[in-house]
Amino acid sequence: MPTLQTINVSKSYGKFKALDKVSIEVEKQSVFGLLGPNGAGKTTLIRIINMISVMDEGRVLLDGQAIKQSDIHNIGYLPEERGLYKKMKVGEQAIYLAQLKGLSKAEAKKRLKYWFEKFEIDSWWNKKVEELSKGMQQKIQFIATVLHQPKLLIFDEPFSGFDPINVNLLKDEILQLRNNGATIIFSTHNMASVEELCDHIALIDNSKTILSGEINEIKNRFKAHIFEVVYHRKTELSLPAAHFEVLNTKNKNNTFISQIRLLNGNKPNDLLKQIIPTAEVHSFKEMLPSMNEIFIQQVNNKEGRS
Amino acid sequence: MNKIILILKREYLTRVKKKSFIIMTILGPILMAALMILPAFLADWSDATEKRIAVLDETGWFLEKFKDQDNIKFYHVFEGLESEKEVALYKKGDLLLYIPLPELNVPVNAQLFSTKQPGLSVTAYIKSVMRQEVENRKLLASGIDPELIKASKAKINLSTIKVDEAGIETKSNTEVEVGLAIFAGIMIYFFIFMFGVQVLKGVMEEKSSRIVEVIISSVKPFQLMMGKIIGIAMVGLTQFLLWIVLTGIFLLIFMLGFMGDSGSALEMMGQQNQLMQQAGEGGIDKFMLVAEVLNSTNFTVMIFSFIFYFLGGYLLYSSLFAAIGGAVDQDADTQQFMMPVSIPLIFSVAMSGVIINQPDSALSVWLSMIPFTSPVTMMMRIPFGVPVWQLWLSMALLILGFITTTWIAGKIYKTGILMYGKKVGYQEIWKWIRG
Numbered sequence: 001m002p003t004l005q006t007i008n009v010s011k012s013y014g015k016f017k018a019l020d021k022v023s024i025e026v027e028k029q030s031v032f033g034l035l036g037p038n039g040a041g042k043t044t045l046i047r048i049i050n051m052i053s054v055m056d057e058g059r060v061l062l063d064g065q066a067i068k069q070s071d072i073h074n075i076g077y078l079p080e081e082r083g084l085y086k087k088m089k090v091g092e093q094a095i096y097l098a099q100l101k102g103l104s105k106a107e108a109k110k111r112l113k114y115w116f117e118k119f120e121i122d123s124w125w126n127k128k129v130e131e132l133s134k135g136m137q138q139k140i141q142f143i144a145t146v147l148h149q150p151k152l153l154i155f156d157e158p159f160s161g162f163d164p165i166n167v168n169l170l171k172d173e174i175l176q177l178r179n180n181g182a183t184i185i186f187s188t189h190n191m192a193s194v195e196e197l198c199d200h201i202a203l204i205d206n207s208k209t210i211l212s213g214e215i216n217e218i219k220n221r222f223k224a225h226i227f228e229v230v231y232h233r234k235t236e237l238s239l240p241a242a243h244f245e246v247l248n249t250k251n252k253n254n255t256f257i258s259q260i261r262l263l264n265g266n267k268p269n270d271l272l273k274q275i276i277p278t279a280e281v282h283s284f285k286e287m288l289p290s291m292n293e294i295f296i297q298q299v300n301n302k303e304g305r306s
Numbered sequence: 307m308n309k310i311i312l313i314l315k316r317e318y319l320t321r322v323k324k325k326s327f328i329i330m331t332i333l334g335p336i337l338m339a340a341l342m343i344l345p346a347f348l349a350d351w352s353d354a355t356e357k358r359i360a361v362l363d364e365t366g367w368f369l370e371k372f373k374d375q376d377n378i379k380f381y382h383v384f385e386g387l388e389s390e391k392e393v394a395l396y397k398k399g400d401l402l403l404y405i406p407l408p409e410l411n412v413p414v415n416a417q418l419f420s421t422k423q424p425g426l427s428v429t430a431y432i433k434s435v436m437r438q439e440v441e442n443r444k445l446l447a448s449g450i451d452p453e454l455i456k457a458s459k460a461k462i463n464l465s466t467i468k469v470d471e472a473g474i475e476t477k478s479n480t481e482v483e484v485g486l487a488i489f490a491g492i493m494i495y496f497f498i499f500m501f502g503v504q505v506l507k508g509v510m511e512e513k514s515s516r517i518v519e520v521i522i523s524s525v526k527p528f529q530l531m532m533g534k535i536i537g538i539a540m541v542g543l544t545q546f547l548l549w550i551v552l553t554g555i556f557l558l559i560f561m562l563g564f565m566g567d568s569g570s571a572l573e574m575m576g577q578q579n580q581l582m583q584q585a586g587e588g589g590i591d592k593f594m595l596v597a598e599v600l601n602s603t604n605f606t607v608m609i610f611s612f613i614f615y616f617l618g619g620y621l622l623y624s625s626l627f628a629a630i631g632g633a634v635d636q637d638a639d640t641q642q643f644m645m646p647v648s649i650p651l652i653f654s655v656a657m658s659g660v661i662i663n664q665p666d667s668a669l670s671v672w673l674s675m676i677p678f679t680s681p682v683t684m685m686m687r688i689p690f691g692v693p694v695w696q697l698w699l700s701m702a703l704l705i706l707g708f709i710t711t712t713w714i715a716g717k718i719y720k721t722g723i724l725m726y727g728k729k730v731g732y733q734e735i736w737k738w739i740r741g
Contacts, residue, residue, distance in 0.1 A: 014737065050523045052724070069526075077523040081726065083516030088320065099312050100524035141520070 001064050003028045003183040004049065004152055009058035011044055018044040020207040021058070026152075026185060026200070031178055033198035033215075034187040035291075037299055041207045042187050043080065046154055049185075050077050062152065073102045078145040080156040080187075084129045084137055091125040094144055101148040108147065115143045119169075134161045142170065146177060153177060154185045159193065171197060191292040201291070205299050219288040222297070225262040226287040227271060230255065233279040244271060259287060309525045313533025314540070317508065321541045331545055335552035343560045357428060359401040360394035362387060365414075368405060371439050378428060395419055403432060414440055483689040487662050490612060491686040495655050498619045498681060499648070501542040505624040506640065508534050509631030509719070518723045527720040531632075532712075535624050539617060546616070550609075611688055611697070618704040619681030622711050623651065629715035632722035633730050650678035658686055665690040675700050677707025714739055 004026040011019040019041045026032040036042050047053040049060055051072060060067045062074065085093055091112065098108035116122050119139055129137060138161050146153060155174070159167045174197060178184055186197060194201065195215065202212035211218065226247065231237070232255050239246060243266050247259040256279075262271060268286070275281055289297075321327055360383045361372060372380040383390050387404055394400045402419040414436060418424055442452045509531075512518040521530055630643040654673060661670045665687045673683040674692075680700050684692070721738040722730070 014741075047724075052519070052522055052527075072524060075523070077520075079516075079519040079523070081516045081519055083520070085320075085511075085517055086515055096312070096316055097520065097524070100309060100521065144520070 001028075002026055002061075003063060004185070005059075005061040005064075006045065006049070007059045007061070009045065009048060009055050009060065011041075011048065011053065011055050017207050019048075019055070022204065022207070022209050023058075024202045024209065024212065026183055028183055029178055029181055030199040031174065031184045031186055031197045033194045033201035034185055034204065035189075035191075035194065035201055035295060036204035040204045042204055043156065045204070046077070046079075046156060046185070046187065049154065050075060073148065074150050074152060076101075076145040076148065076150040076153045078141060078153075078155045078158055080160075082138075082141050084140060086128070086130040088129060089125070090127050090129060090132070090140055093129060094140060094147070097144040098147050101150075103148050111147050112143070115147065119143070135163060135166060138162060139166070142173070146173075146182075150182070152183050152185070154187075156187045157189070158186070159188070159190060167193075191290065191295055194291050203295065203298060211294075211298055215291070218294065219291075222289045222294050223286065224289065226259055227262070227268060227284065228257065228259050228287050229271070229275060229284050230257050230282040231275055231279040232256075232282060237275060237279060239271075239274055244274070255282070310529050310533045310536070313525065313530060314537040317534050317537025318540050321504070321538065322544060327541070327545070331548050332552065334545075334549050335556050338549070338553045339556035339560055342557060357401060357424070358398070359403055359418075359428070359432075360390060360398075361403045361405070362390050363403075363405045364407045365405055367439055367443065368436065371435055372432070373435075375431060378431065391419060395421060401428070405436075484662050486608075486689040487665075487686040488658060490608065490689065491655065491658055491661075491682045494612065494616055494619060494685045495651060495682050497542055497546070497616050498623050498651065501538050501620055502624040502627045504538050504541075505535055506627040506631040506644075508538065509628050509723070510634070510637070510640075513632065513635075513723050522723070527723060528716045531625070531628050531716060531719050535621065535628060535712075538624065539620055542616065542620065543613070546613070608688060612685060614701060615681040615685055615704070618677075618701070618708055619651075621708040622677055622681075622704070623647070625708065625712040625715035629718035629722070632719035633725075633735060634722075635725070635727060635729065639729060650676075651682065654679035654682040657683070661686050665692075671696065675703055677704045680704055717741075 002025040004024075006022060006024050008021040008023055009019055010017070010021055022041070022045060024032070024034070024045075034042050034045070044053060048055045049067070051067065051069060062071050088096075094112050095105060095108045098112070099105060103111070116125065121136070121139065124132065124136065124140075129140070132140070142158065145155070153174075158170060158174070162170060171193065174184060174186070186194075188194060198215055200212070200214055201218065202209050204210070213221075234254060236249060236251065236256055237258075239260070243263055245261040245263055247261055249256055249258040260271060262268070268284075272281070272284065356377050356379065358379045358381070359372075361368065361380055362383050362385075363369065369382065374380060383394060383402075385393075390402060390404075394402045399421060401424055403416060404419065405414070405416045408414050416432070416436065418429065418432065445452050445455065512521070512530075518530075525533075626647050627644075630640055630647065634640050634643065657669075657673065657679075660667075661673065661683055664670060670683065670687060673679045674687055674696070680703065684697070684700050688697075717739050718735055721741070722735075
């Protein structure tokens with residue numbers, strides 16, 4: 001049973017349709033990428049899951065049950081538009097946010113101590129938030145999001161405002177949280193991190209889901225039958241143009257790196273058969289499209305059609 | 307419910323711990339106590355040093371007319387102005403009163419030279435003596451005996467007596483009540499505005515610092531709004547109660563501290579009495595009257611109604627202010643909404659003259675019923691006595707009023723706090739209320 005399920009969720013603001021029958025399924029203990037261009041409806045969907053906004057139609061199920069107000073303690077949400085009280089002290093504020101999520105003061109303090117030590121930020125405890133840099137504030141917000149150990153975590157652009165070192169630190173934390181049993185929804189425009197972290201994705205555009213599934217499966221679905229071959233030969237191979245299209249070739253001391261597209265239903269082995277007799281093959285691999293390419297292609301396609 | 311208390315606690319504690327709150331809470335009562343005590347004290351103090359005044363009277367009308375007072379001694383000089391300035395003013399350090407010969411049909415002009423500020427009591431005394439003398443001379447010149455005028459003067463003492471339904475009579479005096487009414491009305495206006503604006507600022511802070519979405523993923527927007535409103539109301543009540551208590555304490559400290567050499571606080575009261583006596587005929591009467599009227603005003607009713615109307619009016623206005631704070635994105639945009647919302651409050655203060663003149667007129671009664679104007683208006687009417695049914699009706703309407711505004715404000719707030727970078731107008735807000 002998926003941890004979270006939305007079934008035909010629709011939402012309109014006046015005449016503007018923000019979500020149109022959007023269904024997603026988030027498997028337990030997985031990282032789910034919620035993708036889409038700006039204004040596609042991602043934030044609206046996330047707000048509906050968090051019960052900040054109310055949907056017009058559809059259902060949201062958490063562990064198979066219709067979601068209810070008390071489930072809020074089982075969700076941790078890091079919104080894209082996020083901030084802290086500037087005049088409040090870091091520790092005081094973290095405790096306050098944890099208490100709002102239902103933790104007792106003592107428990108919040110204990111857990112915060114663990115996280116502050118882990119991130120090596122103990123010395124910030126009595127500082128006012130306005131004294132911290134933006135990246136530092138983001139760390140506090142991250143801790144506040146995960147502190148109550150929710151089973152569902154929703155991160156909206158979690159890496160904005162972080163330097164590369166801290167991005168890596170955060171990625172590790174997110175994967176660790178998943179390994180410890182949490183289910184994670186992850187919304188971002190950074191496709192590289194999607195490939196790195198996500199197990200499943202859904203692509204929302206113009207208030208509809210236009211693509212969803214397991215990430216490798218999607219990549220396979222959109223593969224262009226292109227293979228990269230590295231081979232050693234005195235001169236470049238010439239292949240029958242009716243069956244193989246050489247997209248580009250680099251030559252380095254008689255080591256050739258070629259991208260070749262298979263045409264007319266030829267199989268990879270057919271290509272190998274062409275090469276092996278006269279050349280020494282060093283590597284042979286299929287070029288799958290990046291999520292970035294799929295994203296751009298899908299969104300542009302959609303807009304081209306409408 | 308638990309979460310409202312958490313929010314309320316944070317709102318309350320962060321404000322109460324602020325320096326500005328502590329300063330206001332201590333400074334307010336000091337000023338209040340000072341206002342009550344210092345005038346009497348200062349009057350006493352400044353009169354203690356003896357002033358000598360040289361009178362250079364070119365008209366000769368005022369010879370021996372200036373009588374020595376407690377702290378003011380007069381003597382006449384007859385040299386020219388410049389040489390007397392030299393002697394009396396600079397050498398002796400006295401004051402110099404110069405009365406030149408008046409030109410025809412021109413009011414008498416006099417000049418008082420002094421190296422220091424001469425003080426009100428001195429100038430007042432000189433003026434009154436001179437006026438008396440000039441008037442007498444004018445009367446005599448037209449053949450009227452000034453004594454006759456004096457004898458024909460009548461003094462009217464009208465005391466109003468309030469009779470309640472049970473037939474119990476209490477002496478009342480409108481002047482004191484007017485003072486009380488204005489004080490109560492202005493105070494409630496001031497309190498509603500001061501703490502209402504704090505709600506507005508608080509909401510805007512949460513919106514502009516972008517913490518609001520983090521919070522409402524844990525609590526409902528309405529809980530956040532109510533927690534803030536109630537928390538700040540409690541700050542207001544704390545301040546109000548501390549002011550009352552501290553004013554009392556400071557009053558006592560002032561009395562004991564400043565009047566240390568002359569003994570107890572009781573003696574100070576005695577001195578104040580004496581001062582009243584010196585103030586003129588009937589001084590003691592007046593003092594007693596104030597005390598009596600203050601006694602006749604039911605302070606329990608006053609304080610209870612003040613707290614009720616502060617809370618009611620505050621809840622009404624602050625919920626609207628919270629809605630404004632939620633709807634706007636920038637400080638500059640608040641103005642267009644603040645104006646129409648605060649107009650009824652300002653209007654009720656502007657009408658204070660009319661209300662106090664006729665506290666029972668139809669206009670006053672209506673204004674004290676409409677929830678938007680009733681807090682200020684009713685507080686102004688109460689010192690004059692308000693029928694019980696009117697008071698209850700007005701309170702009930704106010705409760706109904708703030709429940710309605712809170713409900714409407716909740717809807718605007720809920721939608722507005724998540725809107726960024728969009729300038730909203732009334733049409734947009736109307737949509738939120740209906741939606």
